[in-house]
Amino acid sequence: MMFPAGFAPLRRKWAKITGSSGALTLAVALMIGVAAQAEPIRGAGSTLAAPIIGKWATAYENARADGGDYVSPDWKVDYEIVGSLAGVLRLDQPDMDFAATDAPINPAELGKAGRQQFPIVMGAIAVVVNLDGIGPGSLRLTGPLLADIYLGKIQSWSDPAIKAVNPDLTLPDLRIRVLHRKDGSGSTFVFTEYLSAVSGEWKAKYGANTLISWPLGTDAEGTQNLIRAVHDTEGAIAYAESGQAQRASLAYALIENKSGRFVKPEPEGVQAAATSIDWAQTTDFFASLTDRDGDAAYPISTAVFAVVQVSGRSEHRYRRVHDLFRLAFAQGAGDAAALGYVPLPKALIDQIEQYWARQEPVGN
Secondary structure, eight states: OOOOTTOHHHHHHHHHHTTSTTHHHHHHHHHHHHHHHOOOEEEEEOSTTHHHHHHHHHHHHHHHHTTOSOOOGGGOEEEEEOOHHHHHHHTTSTTOOEEEESSOOOHHHHHHHTEEEEEEEEEEEEEEEOOTTOOTTTOEEOHHHHHHHHHTSOOBTTOHHHHHTOTTSOOOSOBOEEEEEOSOOHHHHHHHHHHHHHOHHHHHHTOSOSSOOOSSOEEESHHHHHHHHHHHSTTEEEEEEHHHHHHTTOEEOEEEOTTSOEEOSSHHHHHHHHHTSOGGGSSTTOOOOBTOSSTTOOTBEEEEEEEEEOTTSOHHHHHHHHHHHHHHHHHOHHHHHHTTOBOOOHHHHHHHHHHHHHOOOOOO
């Protein structure tokens, strides 16, 4: 009898019972039992992470099938692009395995909910604009300027404060059209965390969150709608994951970092921000990449975190999420880099695998 790829245990069982009258019935029953228990790895959350999780999901399925015709549901990944906040909220559902969020969860909250968290990839939030004649990397902006724009204190692209840091640019006498996300977004968290770091007024009035009561501007649901709104709005300013913004051919601004240098939203700047963190000293990898020290650090950098439900989940479900990301770390760095993300350094991956080894599931 031929068994599909991936059913080596059943092949061994078959070899032991071949020749008995009930062999065929038992083997078929075993296969049906395994298939009945199999189900996809289910995740939800970050739009920033959606492209790379999609790539990794395909690679995982192909790797586990290993050239065979059979594909177990266990080797598939169902990922819902609902935003970081909604993804974390969906972990309360018993069929969900992980959430992806750009806003890390406090360790105390993780402990109460029986969850763990670890970074899976890093990236940058780009400030994007739609200004005639202004190409990628031409415009310079500081943190206080960005905060004043989103506070409504600077309303024109010809404002003297903007001209002061862009003396070589011809900026139009055009109203700034402020755009932002409507839904609960990790990108919003990272962007407003940065505004809170550089503006005391912003921090006091609005702070950092995935959902913000914006003082002004037009909202859009999801990254793709926000990107379309920038394309369609002359004078627009918004924020989006840098890889998606660049694939959409949006002009991005250089942002001044703590060292006074204007930096592109590129991998080198994210790597510089990440290396300023001593990850071994964190709990559940709870750390922020925004506004870090370092000449090359891009100040609106972020990590995407996987939040995995441990309590109330079977060991099989818990371990296969690790299996997905272990393969992604080992073989998916090239895909991440091609999409504009920054893969995790090996030292951090080693720390994550040690973290997994210290965790034990509590549940069925």
